[in-house]
Amino acid sequence: MNIDNTTPHPDVVIIGAGPTGVTAAILLAQAGVRTLILDRWRDVFPQPRAVHLDDEIYRVLGNLGVAKEFEAVSIPGAGLRLLSPSHQTLAQFDRTDPQTSNGYPQANMFDQPDLETILRNRMHELELVTFRGNVEVTAVRPETGSGPEVEYVDLDTQHSHVARPRFVFGCDGANSLTRQAIGSSMQQLGFGEQRWLVVDIATDRDLGHWGGVHQVCDSKRAATYMRIGETRHRWEFELLDGENTATFETLDALAPLLAPWETDLSGFEVVRLAEYTFRAQLADKWRSGDVFILGDAAHLTPPFIGQGMGAGIRDAVNLSWKAAGVIRNTLPARVLDSYEVERRPHARAMIRLAMTVGRSMTGGGAAGDRLRCALLPLVVHLPGLRRRVLDSATPVLTKSALNNRKRFGKGLAGTLCPNPDLGLGDRFDRVVEHRYALVVRGSLAVEAARRVSALEVIVVDADVSPELAGWLGRTQAALVRPDRTVLAAGTLTHVLSRMPHSNRKESSGVLLP
Incomplete structure (x- = not known):
């Protein structure tokens, strides 16, 4: 050895x-x-x-x-379309915002x-x-x-x-x-196991389908379709008992599954045909x-x-x-x-x-199918539902030694800082790079500015960006970690007490409780 x-x-x-x-x-x-x-x-x-x-x-x-390289090989997702077992549209949620607070499209294929x-x-x-x-x-x-x-x-x-x-x-x-x-x-988190067939197709033909995710809400055979590139398409089908990859190893065998979307399979190349077991662990x-x-x-x-x-x-x-x-x-x-x-x-x-989304779209047997067909066309009109369905924001981080999230109640600690344009085409991330950032309103006092400068913490004036100012709200200051999570937020005095500290100028340690 x-x-x-x-x-x-x-x-x-x-x-x-x-x-x-x-x-x-x-x-x-x-x-x-x-x-x-x-x-x-x-x-x-x-x-x-x-x-x-x-x-x-x-x-x-x-x-x-x-x-930029990823932009060249990806396409923004147009939203979500929920279909009945007979492929009738029950509800459609269109993405209309080109970018989010993170500065990029909300869904990308x-x-x-x-x-x-x-x-x-x-x-x-x-x-x-x-x-x-x-x-x-x-x-x-x-x-x-x-x-x-x-x-x-x-x-x-x-x-x-x-x-x-x-x-x-x-x-x-x-x-x-x-x-x-x-x-x-x-x-195991109680989901059990589902076997699905994943089919990736390449074709130069324009299939003419809506550019979002098509989800078939069917308790017998749920299915998903999405376009994932200029010439690439993905279908996923829940497998029934006795079925496996070998059951669908030719285009002729796949034809009944693909028929609701496309009956002419000329020019189709099967790039991938694989069975996956969906687990929650x-x-x-x-x-x-x-x-x-x-x-x-x-x-x-x-x-x-x-x-x-x-x-x-x-x-x-x-x-x-x-x-x-x-x-x-x-x-x-x-x-x-x-x-x-x-x-x-x-x-x-x-x-x-x-798990919840999967069960709500495919669970409940025949009764679940009937309930979805009855309710989805109605609930799609509820105020705020589109935003909630399409919202890509993930949960706030649990309180730790590196974020002062309150155990109960709201606050910025543990959340992601936005990535707005700070002027001259530079977004927050490009200005801050891989360092800590102190987001404040206005300028710092001389002593505080000296300390922050010595620690190579980037100071960002929230007032240069309406989006950043709106995010900070009435909070005086927020200390943002290199991973863009807020470490601490509140009064300037409180946030300064959580500032990086070290005996070496090039260092950026954090004062911990």
């Missing part, structure tokens, strides 16, 4: 180079942290999987430096290999990231007396290597070796020592709200800046407890929401 001396000593080893792992690698590199990322495959896995991300995740892509290629290209630009594909991780050891170890085999040479980083991020999917290594197990533990699990290793979300991949990217965003702070000695190690404290309840809430 060889100690891995061919790669500069990594601060973080990331297991898995899917969207979650690569996002973490890029964020860590942007924070000056050296990473080694390991994956079973040398190239991007070619099969499409996720097809949707929301404005919050698009905003993350912007902070990774790939928003894409082909996952395209996104992964963009992320990989960005990763390869960064000198602090070393990627090793065609390797198999054989062991993760959280506690060795001198930090964690990751053992892996180079499948080209069959040589074994050991890496000894400061932290390990297990982004290794639903069958995670890392989850097993930290003694964590998946908890949450790991009971996300960390052991300096080893963490992220993404599908930590949670599995039914796809009814298109948030599975996004949840993993949120994990990476939440953990990466904290780990970087600990590595750079600007945050105490105990803040890493806030990763699970903040992310696990959030992931649970999103899983529960997906």
Whole structure:
């Protein structure tokens, strides 16, 4: 066995180079942290999987430096159309706002290999990231007396290597070796299991369908259709007992399923035909020592709200800046407890929401079908319903050492700061970059301004943007973390007491209770 001396000593080893792992690698590199990322495959896995991300995740892509590249391979989603078992429109919710407070379209359709290629290209630009594909991780050891170890085999040479980083991020999917290594197990959240057939079709023909998500609300065979690119289309069908992928392996066999949308299948190419089991699961533990699990290793979300991949990217965003702070000695190690404290309840809430949406659209048997056919055409006219159905805002984070969220009541702490235009075409994120920001009204007193400047915290005057001023409201000030979550909000005195502090000018530690 060889100690891995061919790669500069990594601060973080990331297991898995899917969207979650690569996002973490890029964020860590942007924070000056050296990473080694390991994956079973040398190239991007070619099969499409996720097809949707929301404005919050698009905003993350912007902070990774790939928003323009993603725009070129994605199309904004037009909304949601709910259909009866006979494919009559019961309700339609159109998206009319081109951008949200995050600065990007609310729903975005894409082909996952395209996104992964963009992320990989960005990763390869960064000198602090070393990627090793065609390797198999054989062991993760959280506690060795001198930090964690990751053992892996180079499948080209069959040589074994050991890496000894400061932290390990297990982004290794639903069958995670890392989850097993930290003694964590998946908890069922009561959804059971549904088997679905996923069909991806490529065609140069314009099928002429409405550009949103078509959801067939049918207790016998629920179905979903969406256009995910200029030439790509996705259908998903709930499988019946006795059916599997082999049942529909030809276009002729697929024809009855596709018929409500298209009867002429000329020019259709089946890019992917796969059976998926939809599950609702949450790991009971996300960390052991300096080893963490992220993404599908930590949670599995039914796809009814298109948030599975996004949840993993949120994990990476939440953990990466904290780990970087600990590595750079600007945050105490105990803040890493806030990763699970903040992310696990959030992931649970999103899983529960997906379960509720799935059941409301497909559950209840024949009685449920009749109820939906009767009620949906009526409730679509309720004031505010369209906004609630299409709203992509996710839950507020639970109070932790790094956000002062009140246990009860409202407030900005634990929420996302908006990303408005601050003038001259520069949005909040571009001005602040990967630093803390202090959002205030007007100018600071001389002493406060001196302290903030010494700590390299960016001061943003809320009054330069009506959107930012409206968000801040009557609150005097808000301290925004590098991941854009509000750490503290309230009086200027209170927020200044939570400001970063350090004995070194280049440091940005946070004063903790």
